[in-house]
Amino acid sequence: MNFRQAQGKQIQRLDTGIEGNFFNFLFVDQHYASNPVLRRIFSLARKLQHHSLLIEEITEADCALLAAENKTLAVRRPDFQRSEVHRISFLRSPVNQAPTQPDFIGYVIFKRDFFSGQPPRSHVFESVMPPFRQAEHNNFIHCQRLYELNTSLGKFSVSGVLYAQQNDLTSVCAHVGLRTALACLLPDGDITYERMNALAGIDHKTRQVGGSAGLAPADMENILNGLNLPFDKLIHEPSQQLLLPTEYQRDLYGCIESGFPALVGFELDDPAAGATGGPRHVIPVFGHTFNEDTWMPQAQRAYFGGAQSYFPSENWLSTFVVHDDNFGPYLCLPRHFLKKDHFRVMYGLKSCPTTINSLQAEAIAFAFCNAIVNGRPRAGNDWYDRFAVFTRRGWLVLRTLLIKKENYLKHLEEIRAWDGASLEADMVQKFRDYLPPIFWMIEASAPELFNSSRRKFGEVLLPCDKPLSKPLNASMLLATRLPGLVYFRPGQLQIEIRPTQLKGHTPLFSFLSQ
Amino acid sequence: MTNINESMDQLTESLQELTAKTCGHACPCEAVAGKVPANELKVSEKVERFVASTRAYSDKTRNVSVGTY
Numbered sequence: 001m002n003f004r005q006a007q008g009k010q011i012q013r014l015d016t017g018i019e020g021n022f023f024n025f026l027f028v029d030q031h032y033a034s035n036p037v038l039r040r041i042f043s044l045a046r047k048l049q050h051h052s053l054l055i056e057e058i059t060e061a062d063c064a065l066l067a068a069e070n071k072t073l074a075v076r077r078p079d080f081q082r083s084e085v086h087r088i089s090f091l092r093s094p095v096n097q098a099p100t101q102p103d104f105i106g107y108v109i110f111k112r113d114f115f116s117g118q119p120p121r122s123h124v125f126e127s128v129m130p131p132f133r134q135a136e137h138n139n140f141i142h143c144q145r146l147y148e149l150n151t152s153l154g155k156f157s158v159s160g161v162l163y164a165q166q167n168d169l170t171s172v173c174a175h176v177g178l179r180t181a182l183a184c185l186l187p188d189g190d191i192t193y194e195r196m197n198a199l200a201g202i203d204h205k206t207r208q209v210g211g212s213a214g215l216a217p218a219d220m221e222n223i224l225n226g227l228n229l230p231f232d233k234l235i236h237e238p239s240q241q242l243l244l245p246t247e248y249q250r251d252l253y254g255c256i257e258s259g260f261p262a263l264v265g266f267e268l269d270d271p272a273a274g275a276t277g278g279p280r281h282v283i284p285v286f287g288h289t290f291n292e293d294t295w296m297p298q299a300q301r302a303y304f305g306g307a308q309s310y311f312p313s314e315n316w317l318s319t320f321v322v323h324d325d326n327f328g329p330y331l332c333l334p335r336h337f338l339k340k341d342h343f344r345v346m347y348g349l350k351s352c353p354t355t356i357n358s359l360q361a362e363a364i365a366f367a368f369c370n371a372i373v374n375g376r377p378r379a380g381n382d383w384y385d386r387f388a389v390f391t392r393r394g395w396l397v398l399r400t401l402l403i404k405k406e407n408y409l410k411h412l413e414e415i416r417a418w419d420g421a422s423l424e425a426d427m428v429q430k431f432r433d434y435l436p437p438i439f440w441m442i443e444a445s446a447p448e449l450f451n452s453s454r455r456k457f458g459e460v461l462l463p464c465d466k467p468l469s470k471p472l473n474a475s476m477l478l479a480t481r482l483p484g485l486v487y488f489r490p491g492q493l494q495i496e497i498r499p500t501q502l503k504g505h506t507p508l509f510s511f512l513s514q
Numbered sequence: 515m516t517n518i519n520e521s522m523d524q525l526t527e528s529l530q531e532l533t534a535k536t537c538g539h540a541c542p543c544e545a546v547a548g549k550v551p552a553n554e555l556k557v558s559e560k561v562e563r564f565v566a567s568t569r570a571y572s573d574k575t576r577n578v579s580v581g582t583y
Binding site: 172173174177213214215216217218220221233234235237239240242244245246265267276277280281282298301302344356357359360363364366367368370371372375385386389390392393394395468471472473474475476477489491492493494495496497498499 | 519521522524525528529532546547548549550551552553554555556557558561562564565567568569571572574575576578579580581582583
């Protein structure tokens with residue numbers, strides 16, 4: 001039994017309308033020890049138009065997870081006495097009206113732990129709020145989950161990314177970051193700290209966390225491996241002479257854009273740090289914002305010597321959407337704010353092991369676009385011929401996603417050119433018969449086609465599980481769909497080319513339409 | 515003023531050239547079904563080197579575990 005399903009005891013139903021003289025700051029100051037994360041969550045609730053609160057008390061008798069958490073705390077700190085837990089639900093309905101599902105905004109679990117002879121320690125054990133900004137605001141969070149709550153006013157659900165704050169005794173930043181990331185992927189939509197600690201070998205006696213003791217990258221990997229979750233890892237450790245040759249933001253974006261969460265670890269500034277470096281922090285990253293009018297991609301190339309062969313679509317990313325257990329949920333991290341000076345590690349979670357990462361897939365796809373254009377500089381339709389020009393001149397925009405076959409097939413069935421043309425049914429069937437369950441899709445577009453119309457010339461499909469051939473050759477190609485043409489590679493020796501009536505540009509793939 | 519954007523000029527020139535030559539859907543270069551040898555799609559050495567170097571760095575750092583979080 002977790003905190004969402006626990007039968008709570010209603011202790012307050014409170015009007016939070018500003019006209020009723022309710023103030024978030026005052027309320028958090030008076031009742032929740034001025035907790036800054038709670039203030040952030042209340043501010044999100046305000047933006048989402050909360051008009052009342054339901055405050056319930058959760059006890060160990062109602063919630064096995066709380067009982068287990070407290071039992072562990074008592075091992076870690078023998079002076080632990082008891083805890084007090086409030087489940088606060090934010091509602092749009094006024095206090096005198098029974099809430100319905102549309103009235104339910106989200107919830108937070110606030111836990112206060114008491115120790116003998118010391119002031120209580122409090123933290124936000126978990127919270128799920130919906131992101132305030134949505135796709136129409138150019139905010140994209142592909143790995144939200146639906147959480148159901150059993151409250152004293154009825155059952156409700158909320159869709160969002162689970163947030164948690166460390167207690168610095170049985171969980172640290174790596175635990176809560178992992179919890180957020182894992183919640184996006186695991187069937188139950190959550191994981192306990194007890195399970196993570198068991199996988200990392202933390203028993204709170206011979207090995208403890210908290211204070212200045214955290215989880216090492218190897219511990220995080222033990223947790224991910226113990227759950228059979230594949231991941232990409234990037235390391236940048238100047239003190240070990242390990243210098244990442246690429247920008248981690250490209251890999252991070254590749255992961256997020258494929259609908260998976262990631263963890264980014266960094267070193268803090270600390271003038272007193274010795275040879276081992278400063279303290280470190282890790283945060284989960286699970287979304288991004290998009291700036292369709294950004295100056296950077298073209299300016300980088302024209303003014304600052306960026307000799308690129310194409311524009312990665314990541315150039316139009318504005319910020320990454322993150323949780324930070326120190327500050328709260330749904331914060332925006334500007335794309336290049338966290339530079340390599342501080343960046344140290346990234347774990348990008350994914351649905352299956354891959355032999356190449358998104359950056360490598362993109363480079364290989366670009367090479368195939370070039371090879372196709374070299375073999376066929378023109379095809380007699382405007383949009384293929386433009387594709388060829390943009391490829392040859394280094395002006396393609398490439399967007400890379402790890403995609404499931406069923407998602408791609410649905411996309412193929414839905415896409416239309418401006419003239420209404422669709423991909424022929426027999427062609428879709430050929431893709432259905434031929435494609436593996438998961439593969440890389442690299443969408444090819446042009447700057448104005450990509451950022452304004454959100455459309456593309458077509459896409460290159462590459463296997464994600466095949467060992468790289470040496471030298472790299474067409475065995476790494478599954479198919480390529482371009483205006484008026486589809487390239488299939490049914491065997492090792494030949495590539496089959498089929499004309500299609502779909503000769504125009506088509507919409508980019510979107511998880512929102514899936 | 516220096517021409518700082520040669521790349522854009524080249525793109526513009528190619529698109530203009532394409533526009534002048536457009537001959538509609540009945541042109542002789544129109545796509546038809548066919549097969550080509552797979553080895554016609556060659557991956558450039560530059561891309562091959564990039565993939566090899568990034569994979570080598572991943573292999574080198576696979577078991578690295580520095581610091582705590």
